[in-house]
Amino acid sequence: MYHQTIVKTNAEDVATAAHDWLIETIQETIASRGRCSLALSGGSTPKRLYQIIVESSLDSLDWSRVDLVWGDERNVPQDHVDSNYKMVREAWLDRLDPTKAPQVPRIFPVQISVNAPERAAAEYELQLRRVLDPDQKLANDFPSLDIVLLGLGDDAHTASLFPETEALEETKRLFVANYVPKFAAYRLTLTAPMINAARNVAFLVCGVSKRPAMEVVLHGPRHPNEYPAQLIEPKHGRLLWFVDAAASPES
Template identity: 45%
Template sequence: MLLWLKLCLGERIMTKEIIVCHSQEEIFTKSADIFTVLASEAIALRGQFTVALSGGSTPKGMYTLLASDSYKDKVDWNRVQLFWGDERSVAPDNDQSNYRMANEAMISKISIPVENVHRMQAELVDIEAAAKDYENTLKQVCRSREGEQPCFDLILLGMGDDGHTASLFPGTKALRESKRTVVVNWVEKFNTNRMTFTAPVINHARNIVFMAAGANKLQPLKEVLTGERNPELYPSQLVEPTDGKLIWLVDDAATDGEKY
């Protein structure tokens, strides 16, 4: 088994690895391999695999691969609990919906119980109540004790060209949240609310896989990985797991020869 897969397993210790891939397709394959290995281990140890999905074109490629004949039988989908790290305030059938993207690319093509798919209802008028309901669902499914953050087996993240991740955008209120798990975040640049995971729950995960591809990610990636710490400007810098594994999957275009 490759070293980068071995490092996903075993005891929970804070580690970080940056894997440079030669193409987006290689990112799809490596992330799908990580997903299947972690799923098998989590189900064997804890009886279920809890994962938070991300929006974006790179994660979509991974979802498509996981739903293919080559991969879908590698996962016991009856034991998988799917969540989302963020969602736009749109209906689930809207073409901007993170849920719709994942459903079309993967969920509709695999045998997963409908009760195991936990969609963010960010389209509701009372989005604040919906965020609190989602928090309660996280705690119940992830079996969190009172006062503890839910502990996901895997959280998938992407990074925008402004350095945001999930719906933690530069200069927004959610960046300073220290207790809540899921919040409503007003994003001025889009003039809308988003529902999003907060940094505390992200950093409590056992494994985090960050995916960044394309030349437009070159500058923000450099700032996030090697720049002066300023999460108000580059929110992806907030991702620092307290007791888990952080893997960056990036392509040649996003690194342009930089050694991290």
């Protein structure tokens, strides 16, 4: 596993550096594989990254060759203020000109069924397989996303893999509904094995409140049931951390 930490001065510089890496990686992936799959994250720093794409990179590549999926989602309608899809749509997708096909990616949001989150997760798992493994060559294995964007919570959760929750034990599913007791609610999320099958995984982490989590994930004792981000170790891919100085344990 290739592992690199990039420390920047502030959140804006983190978003810019992550954007530049993302565009280059998408370009390389399209050149070598013809298409690129990208799993999106919620959060303020990814939101700024999506805005930078609109501001500077709509003509940098053929976005119609990019498949957007969601790394996790709240169990709320797509127009709800807490929806990750709504955030991505407002920061990026709603600002596209649909008449300019090369600027418009293929979009695969989670189809939420608020009263049946397990069903929604199972249906999205099938959608992921259709997108990532259209020839059904990997029916008993994990297909590889090209790029996964992740955040890190103060409690060391990532995606919607929260401490002491059932999804941390998952070894076969790609995408699950994960009940989170502290919210008394379900979240829908990629599983750790699915993330670890990706070719590129990038964390975007900003703010002094994240420093203790960064310290324990990178340097602390291994207790992934308490610190879920410790589970993220791509088997054959690259792992990058884009971090601001406030969040970096080394600063």
